[in-house]
Amino acid sequence: MNVLAKDKFDTLRIHAGYKPEDHQFASSVPIYQTAAFGLSNTEVANEIVQGKHPDRFDYTRDGNPTSHVLEERIAAIEGGIEAVSVGSGMSAISFTIFNVAEGGGRIIAPTNIYGSSLDEFRNFFPKFGINFDFVDDVNDFDKIKSLIQDDTKAIYVESVANPSTEIADIETLAKIAHDAGIPLIVDNTFPTPYLLRPFEFGADVVVYSSTKGINGHGNTLSGLIVDHGKFNWASGKFPQFTEEEFTLGDEESDDHESFYSKFGAAAFIKRIRVKYVRLLGSVLSPIDSYFVLLGLETISERLDKEVASATKIAEFLRDNEHVERVYYSGIEKDNSLVAKYFSKGVGSILSFELKGNEKNIAKLIDNVHVFSYLPNIGDAKSLIVNPSRTTHREIPEEIRTKHALNNQVIRLSIGLEDIDDLIGDLRNGLEKAFD
Ligand SMILES: *Cc1c(COP(=O)(O)O)cnc(C)c1O
Numbered sequence: 001m002n003v004l005a006k007d008k009f010d011t012l013r014i015h016a017g018y019k020p021e022d023h024q025f026a027s028s029v030p031i032y033q034t035a036a037f038g039l040s041n042t043e044v045a046n047e048i049v050q051g052k053h054p055d056r057f058d059y060t061r062d063g064n065p066t067s068h069v070l071e072e073r074i075a076a077i078e079g080g081i082e083a084v085s086v087g088s089g090m091s092a093i094s095f096t097i098f099n100v101a102e103g104g105g106r107i108i109a110p111t112n113i114y115g116s117s118l119d120e121f122r123n124f125f126p127k128f129g130i131n132f133d134f135v136d137d138v139n140d141f142d143k144i145k146s147l148i149q150d151d152t153k154a155i156y157v158e159s160v161a162n163p164s165t166e167i168a169d170i171e172t173l174a175k176i177a178h179d180a181g182i183p184l185i186v187d188n189t190f191p192t193p194y195l196l197r198p199f200e201f202g203a204d205v206v207v208y209s210s211t212k213g214i215n216g217h218g219n220t221l222s223g224l225i226v227d228h229g230k231f232n233w234a235s236g237k238f239p240q241f242t243e244e245e246f247t248l249g250d251e252e253s254d255d256h257e258s259f260y261s262k263f264g265a266a267a268f269i270k271r272i273r274v275k276y277v278r279l280l281g282s283v284l285s286p287i288d289s290y291f292v293l294l295g296l297e298t299i300s301e302r303l304d305k306e307v308a309s310a311t312k313i314a315e316f317l318r319d320n321e322h323v324e325r326v327y328y329s330g331i332e333k334d335n336s337l338v339a340k341y342f343s344k345g346v347g348s349i350l351s352f353e354l355k356g357n358e359k360n361i362a363k364l365i366d367n368v369h370v371f372s373y374l375p376n377i378g379d380a381k382s383l384i385v386n387p388s389r390t391t392h393r394e395i396p397e398e399i400r401t402k403h404a405l406n407n408q409v410i411r412l413s414i415g416l417e418d419i420d421d422l423i424g425d426l427r428n429g430l431e432k433a434f435d
Contacts, residue, residue, distance in 0.1 A: 009077060009193075009194065009300070010300055012073065012076045012077050013073070013077055013194075013296050013297060013299055013300065014297050016072060016073040016076035016077065017068070017069045017070070017071070017072025017073040017075075017076060018069045018072075018073070022055075023065075028294075029066060029069050029290060029293050030065075030066065031066050031286050031287050031289075031290045032060075032064055032065045032066045032286050033286055033287060034060065034064075034286075035059065035060050036058065036059050036060070037056070037057040037058055037059070039058060044056075045058075060283060060285075060286065061277070061278055061281065061283050062273075062278055063273070064283075064286050064289070065286075066286040066287075066289045066290055066293075067085045067283075067284050067286060067289040069289070069293060070083075070085050070224075070284075070289045070292055070293050070296075071083040071084060071085050071224075073293065073296065074193070074208075074214075074224050074226055074296075075226055077193050077197075078193055078197055078199055078206060078226045078228075079197060079199050079200070079228075080199060080206070080226040080227050080228050080229060081227050081228065081229025081265055081266050081269065082226075082227055082229070082266050082269040082270070083224055083225060083226040083227070083269065084224070084225045084269055084272050084273050084277060085210075085222065085223070085224055085284040085289055085292075086222070086223040086224070086225065086277060086282050086283070086284055087221065087222065087223065087281075087282040087283060087284055087285075087288075088209070088211065088221045088222065088223045088282070089187075089189060089207070089208060089209020089210070089211055089212070089221075089222075089223040090116055090117075090120070090209075090223070091223050091282040092207040092208060092209070092223030092224055092225045093117055093120070093187065093207050093223075094120065095225065095272050095276040095277070095280070095282075096185055096205055096207050096225055096272070097121075097125060097130060097154075097156070097185075098128070098130075098276060099240070099268065099271055099272050099275070099276060100153050100154045100183065100185065100205075100238070100268075101130045101153040101154065102240045103129070103239070103240065104128075104129030104130060104151070105129075105130060105131075105151045105152065105153040106130075106131050106132070106133055106149060106151050106152045106153065107121070107125075107130065107131075107132050107133070107152070107153055107154050107155070107156055108132070108133050108134075108135065108144055108147050108148065108152060108154070108155045108156070109121055109132050109133075109134060109135075109155070109156040109157065110134065110135050110136065110137070110138035110157055110158075110161075110168075111134050111135070111136050111395075111399050111402065111403065112136075112138060112158070112161040112162075112164060112166055112402075112403040113156075113157075113158050113161065113162070113187070114158065114162050114187070114189075114209075114391075115387075115391050115392040115393065115394045115395055116394065117187070118394065118395055118399070119394035119395070121134075121156075122134075133147040133152075135147070136399075136402050136403075138157050138158075138161070138166065138168045138169075138173075139168065139169050139172070139173075141169075141172060141173075141176060144173070144176055145176055145180075148176075148180045148182070152180065152182055153182055153237070153238070154177070154182050154183050154184070154185050155173055155176065155177045155182065155183075155184050155185070156184075156185045156186075156187070157170070157173060157184070157185075157186055157187070158186070158187040158188075158189070158190065159186050159187070159188045159190065159191055159196055159198060159341075160190035160191050160196075160329075160346055160347055160349075161190075161403065162189075162190060162349070162377075162391075162411075163327065163349060163350075163351035163387055163392075163404060163405070163409065163411040164327045164351065164403050164404035164405075165190070165327055165328050165329045165330070165346055165347070165349065165350060165351070166329065166403075167329055167335070167337040167338065167341060167342070167346065168186070169337055169340075170184070170186060170198050170201040170202065170203055170341070171201040171202055171340075174201060174202030174203055174204070175202065177204075178202070181232075181235050181237055182237070183204035183205060183231045184202065184203045184204050184205075185203070185204065185205045185206075185207065186198040186203045186205070186206050186207070187206075187207050187208070187209075188206050188207070188208060189207075189208050189209045189212050189213070189378075190212075190213070190346075190347045190349055190377075191213075191342070191346065191347050192208075192212075192213040192214050192299060192303060192347070192378070193214070193299075194213075194299045194300050194303045194344070195303060195307075195342060195344050195345060195346065195347060196341055196342065199226075199228045201341070203228065204227075204228050204230065204231040205225065205226070205227055205228065205231075205268065206225075206226045206228075207223070207224070207225050207226075208223060208224040208225075208226075209222075209223055210222040210223060210224050210292050211223070211376070211378075212376070212377050212378030212379075213299070213302075213303065213347070213348065213377070213378030214292060214295060214296055214299065214378075215291060215292045215295035215296070215378075216295040216296075216298070216299060216302050216378055216379065216380060217291070217295050217379060217380050218376055218378075218379035218380070218381065219291055220288045220291045220292070221288070222284050222288050222289070222291075222292050223284070225269065225272055226269075227266065227268050227269035227272075229265040229266055229269075230265070231268065233259075233260055233267045233268060234260045240259075240271070241258060241259045241260045241267045241268070241271065242258045242259075242260050242261075243258055244256040244257065244258050245257065245258060245259065247274070248262050248274075259271045259274075302380065302416060303344070303345070303347075303348065304344070304345075305416055306347075306348035306414045306415065306416065307330070307344065307345030307346075307347065307348060308345075308419075309348075309414045309419045309422060310328065310330065310345075310347070310348050310349070310350050310412075310414040311328075311330055311331060311345070312419055312423065313350065313412065313414060313419075313422060313423060313426065314326050314328035314330065314331045314350050314352075315331060316423050316426065316427075317350075317352045317426070318331065320427075320430060322354060322355050322356070322360075322430045322433065322434055323352050323353070323354060323355065323430075324352075324353040324354065324355050324408065325352065325353050326350065326351075326352045327350060327351045327352065327353075327404045327409075328346070328350035328351075329342075329346050330342070330345055330346040330347075330350075348377070348378065348413055348414045348415075349377050349378075349411065349412070349413050349414070350411075350412055350414070351387070351404055351409050351410060351411040351412065352409070352410055352412075353404070353406070353408045353409050353410075354408050354409075354410060354433070355408075356408070356433070356434065357408070358407050358408070360433045360434060361386055361407070361408060361410065361433075363429075363432055363433040363434075363435075364410065364429045364430060364432070364433035365384060365386060365410075365429075367428065367429040367432040367433065368384055368425050368426065368428075368429040369425060370382060370417055370421050370422055370424075370425035371383060371384040371412070371422070371425055371426075371429075372384070373385065375390045375391045376413070377411075377413035378413060379413060379415055380415045380416045381415045381416075381417070382412065382413065382414050382415040382417055382422055383412065383413040383415070384410060384411070384412055385410070385411050386407075386409070386410055386411075387405055387409060387411050388400055388405050388406065388407045388409060389407070391411070392405050
């Protein structure tokens with residue numbers, strides 16, 4: 001089975017990147033649980049380490065056949081030039097930011113992003129000379145344009161925000177970025193590539209915590225970086241791609257290539273692999289790649305059911321007397337960004353603000369039994385969490401209150417249980433919470 005680029009999503013998610021004839025015709029992608037690979041003889045070894053045998057591997061930190069299938073598959077699904085798998089979503093984000101702003105620079109990002117991302121952007125990256133200019137509203141285009149300076153290296157957004165489900169207008173943001181000669185980086189974790197493929201709207205790099213909906217079973221951490229392969233890294237703004245590298249030449253000749261001269265359109269993603277994964281580590285292990293591949297096979301069916309259930313739950317909560325308001329852009333009938341980007345739904349995550357006080361929050365959480373109380377999303381199991389005390393506790397209160405993150409907010413990640421049981425569980429929990 002060799003899939004073609006014209007094949008549709010549901011075919012690619014199952015077959016892309018895998019040729020059974022190269023693996024004893026194994027139906028399921030084998031787990032190459034090995035640290036290293038034989039080099040045959042000294043001549044072949046020289047060629048392998050110079051990258052002249054793309055089908056050969058030498059050491060799992062440089063690449064592994066199981067992870068390679070996952071990388072090829074996700075690149076095919078997204079319509080990207082190449083992908084790299086890493087040990088967690090945070091590694092995917094960190095490596096991408098370092099790779100684009102290495103040596104120092106500025107990045108524009110909204111404040112409505114994942115708690116650890118915001119913590120890293122506000123408090124950690126500045127220690128490496130990478131500083132962030134923040135906007136509270138991801139679609140405040142005038143503000144974003146006004147923040148672009150000579151050393152601004154990228155715009156970074158989440159396609160669907162956590163937990164407000166606010167939608168970024170990727171097409172407009174990509175245009176603003178490109179007019180300034182910088183890339184748009186999108187964390188597309190919430191929708192997954194099934195619901196949204198940001199490259200179709202001009203994004204340049206997509207990052208995932210595939211710990212979440214792509215894997216879909218809450219059994220392993222993983223991250224993915226996908227490169228569209230359309231951005232021009234040779235403009236002079238990004239010297240890390242055009243400077244000569246000793247490791248990209250061969251020892252005999254003195255002509256050492258740059259990432260751009262050697263890899264052209266794939267310079268960004270090759271550099272992630274050769275510099276960040278190889279030198280900083282955080283490799284995805286082969287067995288974890290296998291879990292992600294397995295989860296990906298059923299992504300469409302999972303997401304369809306989860307979106308349908310999330311919509312019913314959002315409507316149930318909106319009409320409940322104890323609920324102040326619901327955050328789920330999927331039920332906002334006049335939201336033009338939903339129509340433009342999310343014809344199959346905005347995803348399986350929603351949140352709501354409970355009336356009362358934190359005692360009621362505690363009683364609700366302590367009285368549900370189908371929902372699991374844990375800090376994760378995109379699992380086959382439905383999950384409940386109080387973000388301001390758990391997932392988003394790194395964010396100062398003055399930022400949290402702007403983004404559906406006061407102490408009365410509950411976040412739900414909807415899984416695959418029976419919808420009547422899920423609604424019944426919430427109804428019972430809400431009654432007990434206000435007993
Ligand atoms: C979970 C998450 C991350 C971090 O991913 P890990 O796999 O936990 O490192 C990044 N972005 C978003 C939107 C997330 O939900």
